[in-house]
Amino acid sequence: MSKFNMDPKKHPMPSQDPLVRNKNFKEVALGYDEETAVEEARRCLNCKNKPCVAGCPVNVAIPEFIALVAERKFEEAYQVIARTSSLPAVCGRVCPQETQCEGKCTRGIKGEPVGIGRLERFAADWHNSHATEAPIKPAPNGHKVAIVGSGPAGLTCAGDLAKLGYDVTVFEALHLAGGVLVYGIPEFRLPKAIVEKEVDNLKALGVKVMTDMVIGKVLTIDELKEEFGFEAVFLGTGAGLPRFMNIPGENAKGVFSANEYLTRSNLMKAYEEGSETPIFHAKKVAVVGGGNVAMDAARSAKRLGADVVYIVYRRSEAELPARREEVEHAKEEEIVFKLLTNPVEVLTDSDDNVVGLRCIEMELGEPDASGRRRPIEKKGSEFDMDVDCVIMALGTSPNPLLKKTTKGLDTKPRGEIVADENGKTSLEGVYAGGDAVTGAATVILAMGAGKTAAKAMDEYIRSKS
């Protein structure tokens, strides 16, 4: 047997049948079994220059862990990933691998890249179902730090600092830790038990999690530092206010932000029989936007019983910002893509219920500042779509809560917190990272920022003492 598996294609991901899964909230992708994982791992050529590692925002030692999977040393493989990533089971599921590690993979030049994300997920899941030993609690170093927000940036920062012996407290505004991992990303893409497990792992390291705490309201940053003795604070407050289009009819009954719709379904479990949280069970749904959040909302709407769900996006398929796999999964689940289409008005009846969405056709012009070709309206091409619910998934603008109550915290004109490449803000001892700094981005970039800030916070505290 040759050392490498030279099959040009990735081993397919075993998944629930599309027309079965679009009626349930169970996880879509089922994961590799051991044999498939070993075979997929043998596709890695272990190339010297390791382009994949450079493509990873947290620089996971990819060829090293894959080699261990090929040798069936699954726990060791997990430990290699865990050296640099705090949330392997999450990243294996939600990272846009096609533009990161897998996008750089040598095997991708002639054929498909190695299924790095799938292998990462395999190793993490193997660990979670086999590991028995609790993580070893590091010796305390006597310094206190506060983390504001328990999303991917905050959890990563908390984990790294806890491993260095810090006394870490995470403050979360909602009733459950996890941030976007619990309120935004649906169960069928990222089971909540996995997020809970990751949070439990942090707690085992000694991290304290305080839910129901809206920092900026119940306590200010100054109070955290002066009254409660936190020597450094990390702000990972995430993206904030949902954007709307400012078109007529947008405040009608049946128009929701994706944040609201997904929070009701994911965090509040409105999809479960007997939940006290109401959700709109629409029959014909238009989701406006082309990112991961739009795909999540569309696929949730389908699962909540909609007969037809449209993705309405003003550019073409090539510009869809969502992960490739999400787009493919959505199509398999019979989500209808209305591309080069932009809403101009939500149509309503006399009682303000949504009865349709007036749209205009678009065409692509010259590239704009983002490098993508700018969509231009085709005059006179308006048409009406027959829908009873519209979900706006247009991104978010930063939350104003902290800015309002924190004197001296510099923000950009649109509200993002100003932070340097190490996450340092305009306030001494205050660091920030994730969507609160960059605007809406990805889980892995937020994790990268949390990691960088943890290092800077450690250096800052050690330089003082």
Place this chain on the structure above:
Amino acid sequence: MYRILKKRSLNPTVTLMEIEAPFVARKARAGQFIILRADERGERIPLTVAGCNKETGAVTIIFQIVGGATMTLNALNEGECIADFVGPLGNPTEVEGIKKACVVGGGVGCAIALPVVRELHEMGCEVTSIVGFRNKDLVILEDEFRAASDKFVMMTDDGSYGEKGNVTVPLKRMLEAGETFDRVITIGPLVMMKFVALATKEYNIPTVASMNPIMIDGTGMCGGCRLTVGGETKFACVDGPDFDAHLIDYDEAMKRARTYAEFEAKAREKHCNLYKKEVK
């Protein structure tokens, strides 16, 4: 977990609770709100703070039993705990510089109007309180209002207590008689606030209304609480909950408030048949 320190029924559908929440009690001011969940499966319920005690760490809430979630809450007793209690959220009611104010409360909204009346009273402002209820049985907090008001008017829809009619009747009468106020503050049903705003607009009296729309997180994330104020979309949780009463699109707000009416009716029936007809 947050302990229920005190529970008192104010009328058949309105309950007062004092909840042990020391962090919230340290900061909460009149006009701000909290969000609670009665239990692990509960809905997030936004409620305006009805009072707080920094020493004991108690926060007072007063709620009307309207749907499944508030019924679950009402089933809990003193000594028991609720799962979540987060706040204070939203901005406090602006009272600075007000010398003479009229506070107009309706129904359970009076519970929220009271702390505003008290705050104004304590800062030496001359306060006229006008409160309205459907009938005598639903009257709440009368003694408390009287104690903090320079002038007090009680109205009931059916005339079973106080004067018969709605709250705009005495308000208009005062304005027509030449009475003026630095500020009118109104808290209650949307339709009531709409007509209070219409009445004061004629006399150009600065008026604020406290909005209590549907919301989930209360921190600006969900956008469910959006409303139109002066032609602009605002989020009640971070921009409010108080807004210029003359600029609010009440008709839109009333329609939006009914988004889940059908679901709530079903939840009520599931919990208790008695409430089918009682609660409006």
